[in-house]
Amino acid sequence: MRRGRVIFGAALIVISGMVVGIFAGRGAMPPSAPRATGPAFRGGGGAGRPAKAAAARPRRVDRSPAADRGSDPLRTLERMGECWRTDSCGASDADPRANHFEAVAVIKDSLNRLRSLKRSGVDSDFSGVAGKWLAFPDDHVREAALGLAREHKRSEEILRALLAGLRESLSAPLFAAALADLGAYQRMGYDREIAAFLVETLRSGPLKAGEAIAAGILPLLTEGNEALFAETAASLPGGSRARRDLESALEEFERLRSGG
Amino acid sequence: MRIGWTLGVVAACLASFSADSSAQVRSPPPDYWKCVNRVGGSWVFGRAPSACDASGFGDDKVVWSKYGPLVFGDARASATETPRYLEEMHAVIRDASAHYLRRRKPRASPIEVVVFRRAILALAHQESYWTHYRLASDQRLKMMRGDSGHGHGLMQIDDRFHFARILAGEAWDLTGNLAYALDIYYAEWERAGRASCVARVDDYETRARAAYSAYNGGPAQLCRWTDPNHKWARNDEGFLQKFRGQTWGARIADLKKPAAFDVACELDGGSNCLSPGGGAVAAAPYRAFLDEREVGVCVDTASGAECVGEARDLACLPIAAVKALRFDLGADRALDGASFRRIDRHEMCARPALGILPVGAWVRARTDINLRATAGGGRLGVVQTGEAAQVLDFEARADESLTRHYRVRTEAGRIGWVFAGGVETQARYVEEAPPRPAGLIPLSRARIVAPNGINVRRTPAGEEIGWVPNDAVAEVVGVVARGANNEIYLRIAARDGVEGFIYSGRASPELTMPLWVKSEDGP
Numbered sequence: 001m002r003r004g005r006v007i008f009g010a011a012l013i014v015i016s017g018m019v020v021g022i023f024a025g026r027g028a029m030p031p032s033a034p035r036a037t038g039p040a041f042r043g044g045g046g047a048g049r050p051a052k053a054a055a056a057r058p059r060r061v062d063r064s065p066a067a068d069r070g071s072d073p074l075r076t077l078e079r080m081g082e083c084w085r086t087d088s089c090g091a092s093d094a095d096p097r098a099n100h101f102e103a104v105a106v107i108k109d110s111l112n113r114l115r116s117l118k119r120s121g122v123d124s125d126f127s128g129v130a131g132k133w134l135a136f137p138d139d140h141v142r143e144a145a146l147g148l149a150r151e152h153k154r155s156e157e158i159l160r161a162l163l164a165g166l167r168e169s170l171s172a173p174l175f176a177a178a179l180a181d182l183g184a185y186q187r188m189g190y191d192r193e194i195a196a197f198l199v200e201t202l203r204s205g206p207l208k209a210g211e212a213i214a215a216g217i218l219p220l221l222t223e224g225n226e227a228l229f230a231e232t233a234a235s236l237p238g239g240s241r242a243r244r245d246l247e248s249a250l251e252e253f254e255r256l257r258s259g260g
Numbered sequence: 261m262r263i264g265w266t267l268g269v270v271a272a273c274l275a276s277f278s279a280d281s282s283a284q285v286r287s288p289p290p291d292y293w294k295c296v297n298r299v300g301g302s303w304v305f306g307r308a309p310s311a312c313d314a315s316g317f318g319d320d321k322v323v324w325s326k327y328g329p330l331v332f333g334d335a336r337a338s339a340t341e342t343p344r345y346l347e348e349m350h351a352v353i354r355d356a357s358a359h360y361l362r363r364r365k366p367r368a369s370p371i372e373v374v375v376f377r378r379a380i381l382a383l384a385h386q387e388s389y390w391t392h393y394r395l396a397s398d399q400r401l402k403m404m405r406g407d408s409g410h411g412h413g414l415m416q417i418d419d420r421f422h423f424a425r426i427l428a429g430e431a432w433d434l435t436g437n438l439a440y441a442l443d444i445y446y447a448e449w450e451r452a453g454r455a456s457c458v459a460r461v462d463d464y465e466t467r468a469r470a471a472y473s474a475y476n477g478g479p480a481q482l483c484r485w486t487d488p489n490h491k492w493a494r495n496d497e498g499f500l501q502k503f504r505g506q507t508w509g510a511r512i513a514d515l516k517k518p519a520a521f522d523v524a525c526e527l528d529g530g531s532n533c534l535s536p537g538g539g540a541v542a543a544a545p546y547r548a549f550l551d552e553r554e555v556g557v558c559v560d561t562a563s564g565a566e567c568v569g570e571a572r573d574l575a576c577l578p579i580a581a582v583k584a585l586r587f588d589l590g591a592d593r594a595l596d597g598a599s600f601r602r603i604d605r606h607e608m609c610a611r612p613a614l615g616i617l618p619v620g621a622w623v624r625a626r627t628d629i630n631l632r633a634t635a636g637g638g639r640l641g642v643v644q645t646g647e648a649a650q651v652l653d654f655e656a657r658a659d660e661s662l663t664r665h666y667r668v669r670t671e672a673g674r675i676g677w678v679f680a681g682g683v684e685t686q687a688r689y690v691e692e693a694p695p696r697p698a699g700l701i702p703l704s705r706a707r708i709v710a711p712n713g714i715n716v717r718r719t720p721a722g723e724e725i726g727w728v729p730n731d732a733v734a735e736v737v738g739v740v741a742r743g744a745n746n747e748i749y750l751r752i753a754a755r756d757g758v759e760g761f762i763y764s765g766r767a768s769p770e771l772t773m774p775l776w777v778k779s780e781d782g783p
Contacts, residue, residue, distance in 0.1 A: 085480055095407070096492045100478030101420065137479035140421070170443040173424065204364050206443045211529055215769040237363075239555050241529025245769045248745050252765075252772055259727065260714040260763030260776065 073110035073117075077129065080106050081136075104138050112142035118151040127152040131161035139171035146178060161183045163197050172208035175201070179216045186220055196223045200234045202242060210236075214245035221253040278623040288420040292409030292488035299396045301404075305508070306345045308389040311402035313410070317432035319636030319679070320401045321392055327434050327659070329520040331393040331401065347512045348520055349390045353381050353438065355523035360442045363528075370677070375464035378447065379598045383445060383472060383502035386495075390508070392434050403432055404620045413442030427637025435526040441475075443700035446483065448474040457483035465503070472499040531570040532557050545574055548595045551603065558593075560601060565600035568608065569744045575658040576616070609656065615683055616664055617692065619741035619767060620701040620748065623668065623680075631676035635665035640676045647671070649678075650699045652767040653746055653782040661685065669771075670700045695781045700771060701748055702779035707765070708732050710776045716760040716769060722747040726758030733780060734762065741767070748773060 083089040084103035091098035111133060114126050130149035134142055142165050149158050166178055186194050200218065202210045221229060230250055236243035294316040304552035314323060319631045323331065329348045333341055357380035360728065361368050368376070383779050384390050391404040392414040403413055408419050412431035417440055419426045430436040452470035461467075473484035485496040509515065525533035532547050532555060548558045548567060556567035559577055566577060609616045617623060624646060631641045635655045645651060652668035652675070661682025669675045680689040695703040708714055708728050716726035722739050728734055738751035746767035753759060765773035 026754070087480065093491060096477040096481075096495060097418070099420075101478065104421075170447060186395065202368070206447075207360070207439060207445070207527060207529075218770065218772065237524075237527065237528050239525065239530045239532060241531075245742075248766070248769065252640070255763055256710070256775065258715070259712055260710065 073113045074129065076110045077107060079131070080110070094232065100138070104140055107133065107136070107138075107141050108144045111141070111148050115144075115148045117152055118148070125152065127155065127158055131158055134161040134165035135168075137168060139169050139174050142166075142169055143171070143174055143177070146174070146181065150181070154184060154188060156190075159190060159193075163193070166197070166201075168208065170206045172206075172212040175209045175212040176216050179213065179220065183219045186222075191222065191224060194220070195228055199228060202232050202246065204237060207242075210242045211245065214242040217246065218249045220253055221249060223257075226250065226253065262735075264328075282653075287427055289410075289423065292405065293419060295403075295405055295409045297398060297400055298405075298409075299398065299402060301391070301394075303389060304338075305342055305385075305389050305511075306349075306391055307334065307394065308391040308404060308406065308593060310405050310409070311394050311396060312394060312405050314401045314403040314432060315409065316483075317403065317412075317426070317638055318429045318632075321657075321663075325659075326521065327393060330395060330434060331395050332391070333395045334397050335395070335551070343513065346390065346508055347514060348519050349392075350381070350508060350512050350515065350524055351519035352434070352516050352521075353377075353384055353390070354515075355519050356435070356438045356442065356527060357381070358547060359524040359527055360372075360439075360446065361470060364446055369462075372462075372464060375468060376446075378506065379449070379468035379503060380442065380445065381506070381508065382468075383441070383475065384414055385502045385508065386472070386499045387411070387441075388414050390414065390558040392437065408718050413437045417441070427638055428633035435523070445475050446472055448472075448479070451479075451482060455482050457486050462535035468503055468613070469496065469500060472496065472503075484519065527557060531572065533571070545571070546593050547571075548593045548600070550600070552594050556595075556600075556602065558595065563601070565595060565598065565604050567595070567600050568605060569602075570605070572621070572655045573605045575656040575662055576605065576611070576614060577603075582634075585635065604742055605744065606746075613683070614662060616654055616656060617651050617666065617690075618739070619651055619653065619746050620699075620703065622648055622693040622695050622703075623651060623690040624648045625678070626687070626689060626691055629678045629680075631668075631670075631674060631678060632665075633676060635667075635677045636679070637677070641674065643668070643670060643674075643678055648693050648696055650696075650701060651702065652771070655723070662699055666690070667767075669700060671696055673698075697779065697781050699779045699781060700773045701764070701767075702736050702750060702777055703781050704736050705740060705780040705782070706734050706736050706750055706752070706777040707780050708734065708762075708776075709774070709778050714762040714764070714776060716752070716758050716762055717749075718760050720747075720761050721763075725760050726756070728752070728755065728758075728762060750777065 007227045080089065082101050084099065084107075087099050089099050091102040095101070111129075114129060117202045118124070118126060121233070126148055128174060130152065133145035134149065136142065136145070145165070146162065149162065152158065162178065162181060166175065169175065182194050182198075198213055202213055217229070233246040233250065234242055236246065292312070295312035296316055297313045299311050301307040301311060313760070314320060328350065332345045339647050354377060357377040358373055361373050361376050365372075388404055388406060388457055394402045394404070396402050405412060405415050410420055412419060412426055412709060414434065414437050417431035417437060422431070424442070425431065425440065430440055448471035449467055451474070452458050452467040455470055458466045461486070465471075469485045470482050473496055474482045476499075477484050477492055484490050484492065487493060490496075522530070522533040545557050545559050548556050548565070550556045550567060552567070556569055557571045557574055558565040558567035559574075566576065568577065597651060606619065610618060625643045626645065628645055629643045630639045632639055647670055649668035649670040651666050651668055656662050656664040659682075661684060663682045664680050664686070665677045665679050666680055677741070680686050708730055711730050713727050713729040713732070715724045716728060717723060718725050720742050725754045732755070734750070734755060735753040736750045737753050740751065741747065742749065742763065748764045748767060749761040750764045751761050762775065765776040767773070
């Protein structure tokens with residue numbers, strides 16, 4: 001309190017240009033369709049930034065976030081990414097998180113609008129946009145980006161972006177929701193990468209994220225990864241929820257295999 | 261039997277029956293949302309302004325039984341109450357931060373653990389003056405609400421950004437509040453180790469400052485602390501002062517005092533955590549290690565130790581003194597080789613004297629009852645008078661009236677916990693109702709949906725004596741639940757000469773019944 005409060009805390013991915021470089025502008029788009037471009041996210045103090053970059057005087061954008069809601073969502077996303085980074089989204093000075101709040105609300109809205117556009121049949125490829133925003137350090141944005149990604153054909157690029165985003169995520173509900181996507185990718189042959197990611201999160205990820213995985217892992221258990229998850233369960237603290245639920249899922253898997 | 265085919269089915273089925281899987285936010289809540297009977301406070305430890313009734317987010321009884329010593333009493337003399345409270349809260353934050361770091365980073369150096377712990381103590385000081393629960397002058401239990409009511413509790417979890425989790429009671433629960441903040445601060449702590457404004461990864465004080473800037477201002481503000489002219493520089497200065505000053509230390513008599521509850525166990529979601537409880541102790545329960553994998557909770561009786569899997573079932577133990585028990589699990593004890601009797605919770609809690617309804621039963625609400633995310637936790641909605649629901653789980657408290665909660669699934673598919681009174685008062689809240697077609701646990705007819713059919717067993721989990729194929733319809737003559745995960749076995753009538761039990765999924769933590777059977781119960 002005292003102006004302090006929890007801001008959405010997922011950590012920033014500092015791998016410069018990691019997603020947007022891969023995705024920007026991919027796919028054929030008609031002239032009238034929004035074009036997917038934009039810079040990668042480089043939050044305060046990220047690798048490669050000048051030490052005092054955060055101290056630079058912010059450049060104010062000339063439009064309020066509210067006004068942005070009605071404009072081209074891709075341009076809005078680009079603008080909001082920049083003003084978020086430079087603390088210049090024109091938000092009120094009454095709260096240290098106001099800039100983040102404002103930016104996230106507009107970014108989410110823009111991603112949801114792209115999702116609606118895609119659903120309505122617009123023949124544009126926004127998968128690069130989805131991948132880029134999965135890297136944004138905010139789980140509300142990641143959730144909207146995942147929603148947009150789901151409107152596209154699954155691809156290795158999207159999987160990489162999803163795994164990278166989840167590695168920085170703190171949201172148990174997002175993990176729970178993403179398990180269905182990971183299951184789909186697993187069936188496409190990415191079993192090893194996905195199992196490694198899940199094990200890593202169970203062992204040393206955010207505690208609630210590990211619990212969400214353990215509670216929902218049953219659909220991702222296979223004969224090929226069963227032993228790995230059994231070993232992982234044994235390494236978790238005795239009596240912990242994650243261990244109980246993972247062991248329980250393994251038992252249920254065994255029952256499913258043997259007919260109950 | 262191969263399992264590959266089931267994956268898609270499992271995913272689809274579980275997705276349709278899982279609850280609360282969305283992280284969505286709605287319109288930001290207004291200032292002082294759900295703030296009833298607001299009181300002020302002062303800028304001192306334990307009493308930072310403002311505070312509103314805690315009951316808006318969870319059951320006061322849970323707070324008193326779980327966190328009693330962590331409630332600041334406004335009416336008590338501050339000269340004694342403040343140091344007492346500080347000592348209790350220090351122990352909790354100290355243990356939580358150290359355990360958290362060990363879980364996330366097992367190879368953290370001792371110095372990193374020490375500095376991280378100090379950073380979390382300073383963060384809680386900066387955010388709320390270590391204020392969470394208070395018994396205010398109006399004699400109501402309060403939870404601290406800062407920044408126009410948007411900041412919830414010790415770590416000031418913001419309802420404009422964490423609405424769904426606040427609604428589910430995570431910020432109301434002291435451990436949940438801390439855990440949420442630890443997740444966020446740790447993420448920034450790790451990022452700070454790679455930030456350009458932090459010269460060395462082992463410059464922990466600088467990492468603590470950077471992590472605070474991001475915690476306070478958002479992920480883009482990791483290096484805000486380097487700018488003395490920044491509009492929020494005073495926050496960074498305030499944190500640094502507290503981090504370096506550690507003013508709490510001089511007011512705490514025993515910095516090594518054990519926490520009032522088992523903090524590590526609670527953070528890990530343990531089912532047998534130590535808790536302060538209350539009341540006379542007639543037979544002290546203890547946590548026992550039954551074998552390599554299993555930990556149970558036991559009491560000594562004339563015929564030897566009697567054990568249950570989870571502390572939540574202690575209230576069902578069939579001993580005369582059950583009403584005088586408290587959840588103060590004494591010392592750990594190994595029971596390898598010693599005589600003990602392990603009792604299944606469903607068998608033990610089914611004793612008629614307790615009146616606890618079994619898993620699978622249908623109930624009808626006799627009054628409007630809050631639907632909660634956990635037993636006594638965050639409120640998700642209301643089960644309306646007359647609404648029917650199927651029981652998926654139960655919990656009884658070792659209090660005077662053996663109050664109980666049921667986890668239910670309503671006909672409309674909502675899942676949550678409802679309070680159902682005590683032994684004498686249950687009928688005011690719920691009554692048994694006839695089976696409805698919408699149940700997940702069939703009570704009269706079950707269609708087998710497990711693609712490879714289900715084995716028939718002589719007893720639940722017992723000898724295999726037959727098999728029913730996929731798509732067959734079985735007549736159900738009974739339902740038996742077993743174990744901590746509420747594994748469901750349907751007793752089926754003779755079919756081709758075979759009569760026995762079929763496994764039909766579990767009701768916890770995820771509902772897997774739809775993978776096995778589909779109810780065809782008629783109205």
